Amino acid sequence: MENISFGFSSKLTLDPFIIPPGGKYPIFFLGIVIYFCGIFFNLTLLTLIILKRNLHKPMYFILFSLPLNDLIGITAMLPKVLSDIVTETHVVYYPLCVLQAFFLHMYGGGVLFILAAMSFDRYAAICMPLRYSAIMTPRVVICIISLAWGLDFVLIVSLFSLQIKLPICKSVIMNVFCDNPSLLKLTCGSTAINNIIGLFNTTVMQLVSVSVQAFSYVKILITCVISRRSETKMKAVNTCVAQLVILIIFEFVGTFTILSHRFENVSAELQKIMGMLIFLIPPLMNPLVYGLYTSEVRNTLLRVLKKSTVSV
Template sequence: MSNTSFQFDLTLNNFDIPDGGKYPIFLFGIAIYLFSVFCNVTLLLLIILKRNLHKPMYFILFSLPLNDLVGINTMLPKVLSDIVTTSNHVSYPLCVLQAFLLHMYGGGVLFILAAMSFDRYVAICMPLRYATLMTPKIVICIISLVWGLDFAFVCLLFSLQSRLPKCRSVILNVFCDNPSLLKLTCGNPTLNNIVGLFNTAVMQAISVSVQGFSYVKILISCMLTKKLDMKTKAVNTCMAQLVIFVMFEIVATFTILSHRFQNVSADLQKIMGMLIFLVPPLLNPIVYGLYTNEIRSTLLTLWKFRVHANV
């Protein structure tokens, strides 16, 4: 197959599921999908519609459920459809699009959490200057930088992948990603592997550095202050972001390790790969609902209003 042939079909290496287990797994997956979409859309609508959430922190937070919706919608519907239809084919352009969006999702998580931690650093450590530092223009610049960096890193990765000739047609996964596409090539992938590792290292370094700096500064500020309400606010706002970041890193680490050991089954490797796109979109809005006072109180107010309206 030539490098310019962009219309050929690829075969996905789907799960080996007995006929009796297909529909229970499908229904379970649909339940997870609908719950995740509902929670993330609810969070988006809250930020859009409720004026008390029209603040820099929530404008930056808006990118997180948006990114989660990209991740779960790009991966899960196709996987669930393939389980019940026993279809395991995808066109090359759609495979590349899916891989591109999934990598955008992964990088987006890292950069969005870094931006959110910086916002909390300014709010907690420099509260009197917060309004002048986090102006609408600055917030737009931060959001643009988050998505711009993510797009640039992923474009670099896929531009290198597209230059190699394709000579295979089987994707060794249930969804498309850059490593799977790279295994279709018959050229020398050394440069791609180096750039891929470089991308991952730089993105992780940027995210961890910004978050580490921000949270260390916040911790020092909380230790020096005698105001209990400030400490409580710092814990509530920062804990959610730390939980989400740690959760994402744990899932990503287990996924990477599952592909490094020979004795790990292929189905387990596939499941671990899917968890990156399932767990954060499922739990992120719940974590923010629990730890962020304004979101929690807004939801409770809406719930009480609906209950009283129905009485």
């Protein structure tokens, strides 16, 4: 096959959705509503953390990374998909395709590492309340946040540094957006090393995230069981339930997405939709879950809304 030259002149074709007649614009406007809701919810949470001094605590400084990461995920995927639906072009330049895939994978790993960092913070707060301030110093919080983003960045860069070296001999991405598996299917060279690195990176992400969270929540559960203070139990419920719900949502959607590609009887259209859900549902649900389950965030937002209403 003829190799496609690298550079901004290299064009790839995305495999579009099969949209029934008259369905293009309703789907587009539904997507716009979902996108702006995701942007609004996450920006609201970011703004509250920045402006409200009662949220200037280690827990919320770490939490700040979650809506920021959600904005990266939903923005890297949805605008391009919606644009292709309306314009019916379904074309992307190779470097932009790699860039989109890079940010989407950064988002996926970011969720896992940020949730692990948040669970460790809750472990320190609930299991060692008297030493919490000494443990979660500003320097430690910065180190934890930097480690979460830094480890994610290093793993994804290692994956895509190998990807861009592969010769390309196909021009059709069998998906509505670009990701690493779709890019690997374009190559005419051996992808064994890429598959090994990809599996290694996924294992590291899951192992680090699950291990830290399992340790933290088991310790928190033990502390709640042996503690006679109802305040300790309520504190655990208010903060840990939110994080567990977010983890369950992400892992459930991610697992369902992976399984949809493992069964031949699952239609290509359903696989595309399932692939998109992991970048849509968590960014929509995460700020809502935190708003509902975390009393401090909920009460702060209610005070702001009440003050705004009175002013109006």
